[in-house]
Structures are given as structure tokens and as C-alpha cells.
Amino acid sequence: MALANQKQTATEARLAGLTLPKGGWSEPARQAALARLQAMGLPQRRDEYWKYTRPDTLIDTQAPAAAVFVTEESKMFDVFDRLNIVFVDGVYDADASDDLSLEAVHIERLANIAEMDIHWAKDIYGALENNAQKPVERPLAALNTAFAEDGVIIHVTGKPSKPICLSYIHNSVTSDAILHHVVRVDAGAELTLLETGPAAARFNKVIEIDIADGGTLHHIRAQGRDHERRAVTHIFARLGEKSVFKAFTVTVNGVLTRNECVIELIGDEAIAHVAGVCVGDGDFHHDDTVFITHDAQNCESRQVFKKVLRNGATGVFQGKILVKAGAQKTDGYQISQALLLDEDSQFLAKPELEIYADDVICSHGSTTGAIDEDALYYLRSRGVPKGAATDLLTLAFLAEAVEEIDDSVIAAAIVSRLESWLARR
């Protein structure tokens, strides 16, 4: 069957089970997204952009079952003072959530504002996603825009005293969740946004982020440790002059994760850092797909991704820096590295640079390696047992990415989570 036919069949099958929410400012945005999706079709294995990651289970009509992972450990970020917003299998849980009120920030739910005649979110919802459909198609994000019934709509007007945390609980073995968040950061405003938890058996999530001049957003997420969960996520961010966006993701377990991050630097002197660590064991496939466009002068972007893989786990990195004509003095950096703890695991990397300005510094690198035998012997010769020595070297490998987190308390929490993963060998 030709690729186009395959896509059409898959898309029709998937759409048959979904209902487009009606009414309000959001309906035209959803209709437009649906039209985009139908024109593109859902991704197939033969799509170049999905060469290393099978989209099958992400586009199936039903979410494959995923057992809920039971652990005594407290959830990531539970110890922090934060405004907590809880979704269970993608459904907002009012009882478990804090009041949506915090100074210097306005928080609403998509479900409550979608049917209004007019809302500021109209200018962002689906707009950043649409904008990111070129040059590479991202059909699962269009699907999200069309069908997401809920999400959090955040307007940051100042500097709230504590982070907002989105906690995603996975409760049903077959849940299929779609959430769409919008974050607007005003000029000079600053927020830390935390996300944690597996969300559902299958999770499709989009965040659209618009940061005005001089605004700052720190985004830190932990994707939950349910072994069988699947997730496809997209971050679409647009950065104004002198704005800062720093995103960090830690992924422990999960049978399939595709994290796409699309950032456009449109104001001079903007800074974007995206980093991530993932640790996977056995039936684990993790894909970081990043696309950063420099469309202004004196901007800086950094991508730092580290993966630890064992027992046949697979890691994927597709990272691109596009420097448009006129984006002079761009400073772009990209590194992706995998530590393979055995020969069954694999890392597939596709770093790309595309540069149309002449006065730029861009560098990228990608490495795949095993534990350094000399370092291991040195540690053991000092009495550190082989397992503990391997763990120490593994954490050392991840350290460069974890250092990307500005907040040392959050960084320490992430390191301890990684340590506990290592300990469960």
C-alpha cells in the first residue's frame, strides 16, 4: 500500500473514535488543526522523521494496556512548596488539586475557557503548533490541538513565589489521555513549571509557550516510572527579546517516549536551553527530537542530552539547529551522548545544523560509549565494589546534563531519583 493510503487509513481509523469539542473561540482552532491533520495524515514507520521510532502504538485506535507501577517512594516534587494541579488519567481532579490561585499568575482550565467567545489563549492555542508544522510535520500535535478537552492555561504577569506543578496520575490500565497547556509569560515575568507522573497508559501532551521580552520560564519534568506507559509530547516555545527558556526532562522507565521540542528564538539575545537525561532498561525506547530555530541576533541555544541504556534499551536523538539568514552572532551548542551498559542496547543519533548566517558559532557532537574500564578498575582498586563503582561512573556521565538545572534543590531530587533507579538493578 502506498504511504499516502496507509496514512489516510490510519488517520480515519483513529479519528473515528474521537469527538471534536464544539463551541467558543477554540472551535475554529480545532477545526483548522483537524484539517491540518487530515492533510498530513498520522505518522508511519516509513516517514523520515519517524525512522528510528515506531509510531504504531501512538496512533492505534486504542491505547495498549499499561500496568500501574506501584512504589512506596513519594512522587517527584512532592516535598517542594508548590501549587499542585492534579490530573488522573488525563482528567482534572479538583479535590486533589490546590486552588488555582497564586499571586502574579492567572491559572485557568482549558475545559472552562474553550467555549468562551473570546480569550487571550486564542492567539497561542494551536498557533505555535501550526507554526511548527514546517519544515517538518508533527501530526500528533495537530491531533492534540483538535481533540484536547482539558489542560492548564497559565498567564504569568509577575514573579510568583512558588512553582506550579502539574501532577499526572496513571490509574487505569487502558487510559488514553490528551492534554494541551498554554503558558504565556509577560515581559519581565518569571515562572518555574514542574511536571511529574506518567499520566496514562498512553499520553499525548502539548505545551505551547509564549515568552515575552525579558520573561523567564524554567520547565522541569519527570515523566513517571510506569514501565509500560507510552507518551508523545510536544513543547512549542516562542522566545522574545532577552527572554530565557530552560527545559529539563528526566525519564526513568516507560516503554515508549517521544519528546519533541520546537523552539523559535524571535527576539534578540534570547536564551534557550533544553536538556534531558533518560535511563532505560530492557523494553525501553526513548526519543528526543529537538528543533531550534534562530531567527534573531545574539541568541544562545544549548541542547544537552544524556542517555543510559541497558538490557537492550534504545535511545534516539534527532536534534537540529536552524540559523536563519540575519541571525548573526548565534551561539548554538548541541551534545547528545549515550552510555551503553551492555552490547544489546543501542543509541541512534541524527544531529543536524543548517546555517544561513555567516557570523555564528555552532557546534554539535554525539558519542556512544561504554563504562570506562580504567576508571572502573581504579575505583575498585580503592575498595568500591563493581556495582557501586559502575553507578558512580553512570551518575558522573549524567552529571553534565543535570548541571543544566539552575535550582540545586531540584537537581538534587533528580539525582536521588536516578540513584534509586540504579539501585534497582
Next chain:
Amino acid sequence: MLNINNLHVDLQEEDKQILKGVDLTVEAGTVHAIMGPNGSGKSTLSYVLSGKDGYEVTDGTATLDGLDLLDMEPEDRAAAGLFLAFQYPVEIPGVGNMTFLRTAVNAQRKARGEDEMSAADFLKLVRARAKDLKIDADMLKRPVNVGFSGGEKKRNEILQMAMLEPKMCILDETDSGLDVDAMKLVAQGVNALRAEGRSFLVITHYQRLLDHIKPDVVHIMADGKIIKTGGPDLALDVENNGYADILAEVA
């Protein structure tokens, strides 16, 4: 303390024999020196004793207070009291020197069934020992050996030895690459550790280290064997006349 008997060792990869029957006994509380031309197998001996991969023992034994070293994992040999100061200390990016030291100290204590050292006690001890070796706070914080000068690396080896308090210390060319002052520091560090129940095996090319660390016994190693054993005078003899006479004498 250390008993090496007829030790024969091949390089695993190349099927090449390096040690061709080493016999050596180091009594408790003594300092032995091994000298010998480059390539005679001195480092190989120290690696085989501490448990590095890549060597095959084809014959002979090595025991530490009766324990069969060759049958033990490297970490167990360390916990049993064996320590090797490396000729080429390894750099470990991403692991802080302090974390490394503390992990090692506590791992050995745990292996011996002792309580872990408290963070405060550890800090106090490491500061005192580091000060003696002129190792500053910055060197303790930095990743293990990364960006250290040759001399700093060697002093860091002695710091580890001082913290771990092993009973059998092997020093592989700890003096090479050191200026006179640094060598004195290292020698002082070693001498401070000299004790009744502790032995040293000092591998060196030069008499000058032995001026500071006085050996009880000196061995000459050549082509994978100990070819001559004597008192401290033997080192002086090598210093003045080189190895040629000794090699000729044996041949």
C-alpha cells in the same frame, strides 16, 4: 605479609609472557624496593597483585597474610588491606575527589563489617591529611585527577593511601615526574604511615626516593624475574653503575 611465589603471568590479548617466575616475600613492617630497567614487568606485577583485567596467571601464587589474592575481586583485595599507588593515576570526570574518597573509605569499612565514618569525622580527617600533603580545598572538590598536574596526581595517590590506611602499600614510580620538593612531600607522607603492621613495596628507578624512604631490602627485576636481592647498598650500586653489571653477572 605479602608472599609471591613463582608467579608467571601472560598478557591475555597477545599471548605474551611478562612475568616469568617472580619470588618475593615482604615481611610485616618492612620497606622493600624494586628497581629495574623499563619494561621488566614491575608495573605488571603491581597490576596483577591489585587485580587488573587483561592478565592471565599461568603459574604461581600470591597471598596477603595467607589470603589468596589472585582469587579475589579488586575491591576485596583493597578491603583486605592492599593498596596500589598508580604509576599513571586515572582521571574520572564527573566524580568529585571528596565523594570518591568518602565512597572508598566507607566501602572498605563496610566490607570489613565496620561502621561507616560520619561525614563530620571524614571531613576532619581528610582536611588534616590533605594539609600534610599540601593538597588544597580546590583539589578536593575537583573531579578525581582531572586537570591535575603530574605532581598533584601523585600526591592525590598518597592522600588516598593515607585515608584508606592499608597494610600493604605498593607504590609504582610515585617519584617519577616529581620535582624535589614534591618528592619530599610524598616521602614524608609515606614515612608518616610507616608502622609495625604496615609494609611497603616501592617501585622506583631512582636512588633519590630511597634517600627519603629508607628501604630494608632492595630487589632488582629484569625480564620478568627478580634477579638480585640485597640491602640498601644495592640501590646505590645501581645509581652509580646502572644495571649493566648486574645483568651481566646474572647472565
